[in-house]
Amino acid sequence: MKCALVTGGSRGIGRAICVEMAAMGYYVIINYKGNEAAANETLALVKEKGSSGEILKFDVASKEEIASVLGSWMEANTDKYIEVLVNNAGIKADQIMMFMTDEQWQGVLDTSLGGFYYVTKQVLNAMLQKKYGRIVNVVSLSGLKGLPGQVNYSAAKAGVIGATKALAQEVGRRGITVNAVAPGFIKTDMTEGLPEKELVSMIPVKRFGTAEEVAHAVGFLASAGAGYITGEVLSINGGLYS
Amino acid sequence: MSNEEIIEKINNFLVEEFETDPSKITPDANLKETLELDSLDYIDLVVVIESNFAFKVKPEDFVGINTFQDFYNYVIDRVNTKELV
Numbered sequence: 001m002k003c004a005l006v007t008g009g010s011r012g013i014g015r016a017i018c019v020e021m022a023a024m025g026y027y028v029i030i031n032y033k034g035n036e037a038a039a040n041e042t043l044a045l046v047k048e049k050g051s052s053g054e055i056l057k058f059d060v061a062s063k064e065e066i067a068s069v070l071g072s073w074m075e076a077n078t079d080k081y082i083e084v085l086v087n088n089a090g091i092k093a094d095q096i097m098m099f100m101t102d103e104q105w106q107g108v109l110d111t112s113l114g115g116f117y118y119v120t121k122q123v124l125n126a127m128l129q130k131k132y133g134r135i136v137n138v139v140s141l142s143g144l145k146g147l148p149g150q151v152n153y154s155a156a157k158a159g160v161i162g163a164t165k166a167l168a169q170e171v172g173r174r175g176i177t178v179n180a181v182a183p184g185f186i187k188t189d190m191t192e193g194l195p196e197k198e199l200v201s202m203i204p205v206k207r208f209g210t211a212e213e214v215a216h217a218v219g220f221l222a223s224a225g226a227g228y229i230t231g232e233v234l235s236i237n238g239g240l241y242s
Numbered sequence: 243m244s245n246e247e248i249i250e251k252i253n254n255f256l257v258e259e260f261e262t263d264p265s266k267i268t269p270d271a272n273l274k275e276t277l278e279l280d281s282l283d284y285i286d287l288v289v290v291i292e293s294n295f296a297f298k299v300k301p302e303d304f305v306g307i308n309t310f311q312d313f314y315n316y317v318i319d320r321v322n323t324k325e326l327v
Contacts, residue, residue, distance in 0.1 A: 128289045170282060174289070 001080045004222070005029040005070075007060050007119055008089030010039035012188035013138060016211035017086050018053070020219040022046040026084060028053035029073075031060070033089070060089045060115030061107070070122050081130060082123045084222045087116045087160070088138040090153075092190060097151045105152045112156035116163060124171070133176035134222040137164050138214070139233065141184040145241050157182075161233055168231030177230040179221045183214045184237025205238030248295075248321060249314050255290045269311040276310070291317065297324050 004021035008014040009030035019042075021028045028046045030053055032039035039055040046053045058069035074082070091111045093104035116137060127133030142150045143157025161180055168178040185191055185199055186209045200206055214236050220226055221234065235242060243251075257264050260277045267276065279287065288299045297320050307313050 125289075125292070128285060129293050170285065173282065174285065 001027050002083045003027045003029055003080050004084035004086065005031065005056075005082045005119075005123065006086045006088055007031040007115060008033070009086075010035050010042050010055075012190060013183065013186060013211045013214045014086075014088040015042045015045065016215035017088060017138075017218050018042050019045050019049060020212075020215035021084065021086075021222070022049035022051035022053065024219055024223070025051060026053075027051065027080065029082070030055045031070075031089065032057055033059045060087075060119055061110035063114070063118040066118045066122055070119065074122070074126070081126060083127070083130075083132060084134045084136070085120060085123050085127075086136045086138065086218055086222070087119060089115050090138070090140075090156075092150070092153055094149045094153070096149055100152060108152040109156045109159075112153070113159040113163075116160050120167070124176075127176050128171065128174050131175040133171070133174075134226075135164075135167070135176065135178040136218050136221045137161075137178070137180040138218070139164075139180045139182045141182055141235070141237050141241055144182050144233065144235070164233065165231045172230055175227070177221070177227060179226075179230060180233045181214060181217050181221065182233050182235045182237070183209060184235070184240045185209065186211060186214055186236075203238040203240045207238065209236060209238055243321060245314075245318050248318050251294060252314060252317060255294055259286055259290050267310055269314070270309055272308060273310055273313050274308075295321055295324075297321070 004026035006014055006018050006021065006028065009018045010032035018028045018030050028051060030039050030042050032055060043053055043055055056069060056073060058065040060066065089111060091108060093108050095104055120135060137160050139157040139160050142154040143161050146154045164178050164180045171178065188211055196208060217234055217236050221229065253267055256262060256267060256277065262277055291299050295317060303316065307316055
């Protein structure tokens with residue numbers, strides 16, 4: 001059975017991506033760190049799309065949890081093959097560099113950059129063997145442009161962009177594409193509290209984006225037809241930065 | 243699996259995966275040069291070994307493997323070790 005694994009799939013953009021994967025016919029593995037109720041809501045939405053899936057709890061910042069939970073899942077489910085991996089899980093710990101704590105720096109890097117590395121490593125081998133795979137990393141406008149107050153987040157996302165381009169060149173010959181999407185301001189819990197009115201005035205499209213619009217782009221990059229697009233970063237920001 | 247069977251299996255997948263002329267594969271020939279392996283080709287080599295013999299290959303395993311015979315010896319050794327476990 002062909003599966004799509006979406007990290008941080010319980011809420012926001014991750015949830016919309018899970019629904020998109022379900023609409024594409026994938027069995028969806030919804031990873032979450034703590035909010036089981038939200039993960040189950042996502043699973044219900046996946047089922048509404050006529051597909052199936054399951055929730056899988058592990059913290060992408062922990063290589064031990066990835067190895068034990070995801071590794072064990074893969075061993076126990078040899079009939080299921082993760083064809084699509086969406087590295088979406090991320091956290092914010094905004095602070096200007098002057099006041100940033102080591103924990104804020106390390107925590108954000110461990111989740112975004114470390115998470116990308118350890119989760120991808122776990123599933124890559126099977127893709128290499130099958131000679132097919134789609135890896136989509138959810139990065140951010142921050143990783144392209146840099147945003148003040150997000151030195152940690154910008155560094156982590158820029159790191160993932162570099163890794164996306166490098167890995168794409170390593171595995172292209174085996175039918176695996178590696179791309180990234182870089183959302184700008186999207187209406188989710190993560191952007192709540194931002195001065196929306198002020199920000200919207202700078203966005204050519206004059207509104208925040210929706211999680212579904214990001215998911216649509218992820219779905220495109222994850223599709224079989226996108227096989228000649230790799231190492232690319234697709235901005236989804238209403239024209240804010242290009 | 244006998245040593246001869248392992249060698250035959252290796253030769254078959256090398257010919258298929260790297261589109262090599264079978265007559266060029268001799269025990270004393272240089273593996274890297276014969277198969278024209280660059281560093282990224284090792285991904286393919288590791289994948290075919292792991293999928294055909296079901297053991298994990300480490301990057302350092304390739305240190306000291308120069309000829310096809312070295313490569314056969316390595317795989318035979320790993321297959322036999324695995325069978326003992």
